[in-house]
Amino acid sequence: MIRPPLALIAAGLVVLLGMAGLVRGSIPQHVASVAATSSVAPGIVVGGAYVREPATTVNAATYFTIFxxxxxxxxxxxxxxxxxxxxxxxxxxxxxxxxxxxSGLTVAAHGSVTFSPGKGHLMIEKLYGLLKPGQTVNLQFTFAKAGLILVTAPVIAIAAPAPTAVTPK
Ligand SMILES: [Cu+2]
Structure with missing residues (x-):
């Protein structure tokens, strides 16, 4: 009967422990990817959200599309x-x-509503501080059926192009 040298067994254990560590390490990444899709509730998607950089702290216009x-x-x-x-x-x-x-804003079945310049906006009033490009604004949308949807909207510079909403599949 041939036995592997003790050193070789020890090395094997290190490899196994190392793999277990990798599996544990992947759990926070999974949680992070779930958080990144927090603007998606069952059936409702809020896309292309952005806040146009305001000139003052009086108010700021926010644009998005609800699918x-x-x-x-x-x-x-x-x-x-x-x-x-x-x-x-x-x-x-x-x-x-x-x-x-x-009662709010109704979005038809399989429909979408776009808030864009000339159509409509969400106005944030009495800002707690001036918003600058590079910052993000957290928004909580409450829908009658879908419930709470968290949306993170970047602040886009006055002359910069607006982000595009991607139609969900
Ligand atoms: Cu307004």
Whole structure:
């Protein structure tokens, strides 16, 4: 019977322990990837969100697209943010593809609503500080059915191009 030298067994144990360490190490990465998709709730996706760099702390306009991938309409009932004392949905002009009323903003089944310059924006009022490019603003969207959706919106410089919302598959 041939026995492997003791040193070789020890080396094998180190390799096994090393692999166990790698598996444990991968758990935080998995959690991080889940956090990165936090703007996705079952069926509702908020994409292309950004805050246009404001000139003052009076207010800042936020733009985004809401996709409803479900078979039923859902309603955005409120948005809150840590960047200012209030956040309100504003329709712009008579381009009225969106209907804002006391119950909120309804997004049709398999439909989308885009807030963009000329159409509408989420106005963050009474900013707690001036927002600069490179910063991000956290937004909490509450939908009647989908519930709470967390969105992180980058602050985009006054003259810089807006990010594009990717249509969910
Ligand atoms: Cu406004």
């Amino acid at each position: 409803n991938t479900t078979d039923a309409p859902d309603t955005l009932v409120s948005v809150t943010t840590g960047a200012g004392s209030q956040a309100t949905l504003h329709n712009e002009g008579s381009n009225g593809s969106m209907t804002l009323d006391a």
